[in-house]
Amino acid sequence: xxxxxxxxxxxDSSPYPSGEMLLSVRDLRVVFGRxxxxxxxxxxxxxxxxxxxxGQHLGLVGESGSGKSVTSLAVMGLLPRRGVxxxxxxxxxxENLLTAxxxxxxAVRGRDIAMIFQDPMTSLxxxxxIGTQLEEVIESHRKLDSGAARKKAGELLExxxxxxxxxxxxxxxxxxxxxxxQRVLIAIALANEPRLIIADEPTTxxxxxxxxxxxxxxxxxxxDTGTALIMITHDLGVVAGLCDSVRVMYQGRVVEAxxxxxxxxxxxxxxxxxxxxxxxxxxxxxxxxxxxIPGSPTDVLSWSKGCAFAPRCPNRVDECEQTxxxxxxxxxxxxxxYNPVEHARRGVSA
Amino acid sequence: xxxxxxTDTDRTPERDATDDIVLSVRDLAVHFPIKAGIFxxxxxxxxxxxxxxxxxxxxGRTFGLVGESGCGKSTLGRAVLRLIEPTAGTVTFDGVDISSLGAEELxxxxxxMQMVFQDPLASLNPRQSVETIIxxxxxxxxxxxxxxxxxxxxxxxxxxxxxxxxxxxxxxxGGQRQRIGIARAxxxxxxxxxxxxxxxxxxxxxxxxVINLLEELQERLGLTYVVIAHxxxxxxxxxxxxxxMYLGGIVEQSDSETLYERPxxxxxxxxxxxxxxxxxxxxxxxxxxxxxxxLPSPANPPTGCRFHxxxxxxxxxxxxxxxxxxxxxxPGHRVACHYASDILSGQIKPRDADVMLTVHRRA
Numbered sequence: 001x002x003x004x005x006x007x008x009x010x011x012d013s014s015p016y017p018s019g020e021m022l023l024s025v026r027d028l029r030v031v032f033g034r035x036x037x038x039x040x041x042x043x044x045x046x047x048x049x050x051x052x053x054x055g056q057h058l059g060l061v062g063e064s065g066s067g068k069s070v071t072s073l074a075v076m077g078l079l080p081r082r083g084v085x086x087x088x089x090x091x092x093x094x095e096n097l098l099t100a101x102x103x104x105x106x107a108v109r110g111r112d113i114a115m116i117f118q119d120p121m122t123s124l125x126x127x128x129x130i131g132t133q134l135e136e137v138i139e140s141h142r143k144l145d146s147g148a149a150r151k152k153a154g155e156l157l158e159x160x161x162x163x164x165x166x167x168x169x170x171x172x173x174x175x176x177x178x179x180x181x182q183r184v185l186i187a188i189a190l191a192n193e194p195r196l197i198i199a200d201e202p203t204t205x206x207x208x209x210x211x212x213x214x215x216x217x218x219x220x221x222x223x224d225t226g227t228a229l230i231m232i233t234h235d236l237g238v239v240a241g242l243c244d245s246v247r248v249m250y251q252g253r254v255v256e257a258x259x260x261x262x263x264x265x266x267x268x269x270x271x272x273x274x275x276x277x278x279x280x281x282x283x284x285x286x287x288x289x290x291x292x293i294p295g296s297p298t299d300v301l302s303w304s305k306g307c308a309f310a311p312r313c314p315n316r317v318d319e320c321e322q323t324x325x326x327x328x329x330x331x332x333x334x335x336x337x338y339n340p341v342e343h344a345r346r347g348v349s350a
Numbered sequence: 351x352x353x354x355x356x357t358d359t360d361r362t363p364e365r366d367a368t369d370d371i372v373l374s375v376r377d378l379a380v381h382f383p384i385k386a387g388i389f390x391x392x393x394x395x396x397x398x399x400x401x402x403x404x405x406x407x408x409x410g411r412t413f414g415l416v417g418e419s420g421c422g423k424s425t426l427g428r429a430v431l432r433l434i435e436p437t438a439g440t441v442t443f444d445g446v447d448i449s450s451l452g453a454e455e456l457x458x459x460x461x462x463m464q465m466v467f468q469d470p471l472a473s474l475n476p477r478q479s480v481e482t483i484i485x486x487x488x489x490x491x492x493x494x495x496x497x498x499x500x501x502x503x504x505x506x507x508x509x510x511x512x513x514x515x516x517x518x519x520x521x522x523x524g525g526q527r528q529r530i531g532i533a534r535a536x537x538x539x540x541x542x543x544x545x546x547x548x549x550x551x552x553x554x555x556x557x558x559x560v561i562n563l564l565e566e567l568q569e570r571l572g573l574t575y576v577v578i579a580h581x582x583x584x585x586x587x588x589x590x591x592x593x594x595m596y597l598g599g600i601v602e603q604s605d606s607e608t609l610y611e612r613p614x615x616x617x618x619x620x621x622x623x624x625x626x627x628x629x630x631x632x633x634x635x636x637x638x639x640x641x642x643x644x645l646p647s648p649a650n651p652p653t654g655c656r657f658h659x660x661x662x663x664x665x666x667x668x669x670x671x672x673x674x675x676x677x678x679x680x681p682g683h684r685v686a687c688h689y690a691s692d693i694l695s696g697q698i699k700p701r702d703a704d705v706m707l708t709v710h711r712r713a
Contacts, residue, residue, distance in 0.1 A: 063553040063554060063555060064553055163642075163643060177644040177645075179644055180644070207418035207419055207580065207645075208418065208580070208582070208624040208625055209418060209620055209621060209624045209640075209641045210418075210644065211624065211626075212623075212624035212626075212638060212640055212641075213640055213642075215626075216638070216640060234553070235554075235626065236628040237625070237626030237628045238626050239628075240626065240627065240628045240630045240632075240633045241626055241630065241633030241634070261630050261631070264628060264629055264630050264631075265631075274555060275554060275555060276628055278554065278555055278557065278558035279554060279557070279558070279583065279628065280558075280561070280583040280584055280586065280587035280588075281627060281628065282582060282583050282586065282610065282622065282625050283627045283629060283632055286586060286587065286606060286607055286610070290558040290561060290562060290587065291558065292556070292557075292558030292561075293555040293556075293558070294559075296523040296524070296525050296553070296555075296556055297523075297553055297555065297556075298523045312555075
């Protein structure tokens with residue numbers, strides 16, 4: 001079972017045997033709803049496997065509804081227990097978090113694995129000061145008197161390059177700009193020196209210049225502390241500068257997994273290729289027409305009947321609509337496609 | 351203030367020959383009053399959302415307005431249509447001074463100027479069928495139309511099936527909803543369409559469809575666009591001429607090729623270097639100008655050049671006490687920076703702290 005679907009692209013460079021991966025997700029499946037006459041079950045995530053080693057950065061890329069956020073919530077054990085069926089394995093340093101007790105998960109969350117959410121305004125408590133919120137996270141995982149916790153909170157804000165860090169502790173979230181709030185979230189995530197940070201669209205709500213600041217800070221702190229990072233985003237550009245390997249998700253499944261360079265140089269899945277060809281870029285000459293992916297993410301075929309991307313796929317063959325392709329591994333890459341894109345991508349072709 | 355900006359009079363000869371300016375904006379300002387007091391409203395200040403903007407949009411072309419949130423680009427777009435009353439300045443559309451029109455004349459003039467909004471779900475009435483949405487502007491302007499053919503024609507134009515007419519906005523996906531919004535705008539056969547963030551609410555794979563649709567419609571209907579967006583790559587793709595806004599004013603304006611090849615204003619440079627490129631090789635090697643701090647409050651904008659508080663090229667003199675005018679530095683390339691030519695020639699370098707080679711990790 002283990003290793004069936006997962007592309008482990010770091011296996012040759014990793015000093016750890018696969019059993020000792022920091023995080024190893026195997027055949028994760030998340031189903032919402034019960035099967036009944038009135039309700040249709042929704043398979044939000046299926047057959048998702050990946051490994052994240054210490055200090056490694058993984059990108060999970062997909063559009064809305066691709067299951068990338070649900071994957072991260074499942075890893076954190078943040079999905080409601082009722083009405084959701086989570087199966088598979090989430091091994092964190094060898095321990096299966098899916099079977100861990102809630103009490104155990106509370107100890108893991110915020111200390112071993114921390115999360116940064118997209119919208120800093122809704123994930124910070126509006127009636128508590130930044131300082132209080134930082135101290136709360138620090139004190140909930142270790143015994144520190146409040147003076148030491150406050151000092152640590154100040155240090156954390158300095159670490160994320162918060163301007164005027166000393167005075168900001170007394171501020172409330174509404175007194176901060178979007179970029180500063182996002183830094184506070186990063187500081188909270190770093191508070192207990194976690195081994196893994198999951199960042200779910202951390203810069204999507206920010207302006208580009210602020211996004212660049214925040215990404216740079218995030219990059220620096222994870223590099224300084226050696227923290228592993230899972231970056232969840234819809235923006236391939238964000239991943240390109242940050243992640244060692246990338247998994248592209250479509251309708252709940254990983255369709256392509258590869259180390260970053262080969263993925264961007266030669267995207268093989270028609271969806272990955274389509275995504276790259278459909279965004280205007282600053283680094284290519286102007287006037288090249290965009291090739292959109294036809295249809296919309298709602299035009300899907302159920303994975304049980306074939307490839308979910310088939311209705312929108314330019315490379316569709318008959319087989320695609322009969323049985324779902326499996327995620328096949330070849331070298332460092334994995335691909336779920338019967339008829340992958342042969343390269344020449346843009347520019348290379350005459 | 352001190353020196354008259356070189357604007358309307360100073361157009362190069364070859365531009366005069368080809369350009370037929372359909373929309374011309376002069377010294378436009380939109381100030382929102384800040385009031386205080388319980389019994390008597392006293393005005394204690396103003397948010398200068400747009401403060402002295404000049405624009406010329408040639409017919410049949412696309413004019414892009416870029417800037418970050420809070421720079422006043424949306425307010426500018428709305429003030430052009432007088433959806434927000436400008437505080438000062440004039441807007442001339444096809445020779446008619448829009449800013450002096452009375453209510454009824456303005457209503458009639460709006461037939462030729464339409465708007466496409468960012469969030470298609472919020473800008474479409476959920477209780478109206480697509481047919482009603484599309485024909486409402488026609489009824490409002492008392493334009494007779496053939497019930498059967500007109501709706502089908504317009505739907506066909508934006509790439510929706512005729513069966514869409516009887517359905518309601520919630521039945522459509524984001525991209526299709528945006529097509530409905532565009533259909534409503536083009537139903538009146540306008541000359542000018544102002545599109546405010548037309549694709550930013552859409553999924554990545556859908557954005558290209560809508561961009562292509564806008565381009566196709568421009569070709570077929572001879573539309574003039576003003577596209578307002580924060581995404582530089584999108585604006586560059588779609589526009590021939592681009593203006594970059596910062597805190598209520600235009601800081602740089604040029605044709606899009608030149609702007610991206612040779613950005614002159616420090617803000618434009620920073621903005622461009624901040625856009626992530628989906629190519630690891632480029633991402634690893636490129637130099638980034640990181641801006642420190644956030645956008646200052648437009649209620650209390652910095653003195654002098656409004657960008658000087660964040661500018662990595664800031665100089666001791668002039669920057670903090672003299673507001674630079676938008677000056678033509680090269681033909682067709684206008685920049686509002688005292689030191690634009692020195693920066694271009696490399697005589698002024700950004701302060702080291704602000705330029706970072708992106709920290710990249712071993713591949």
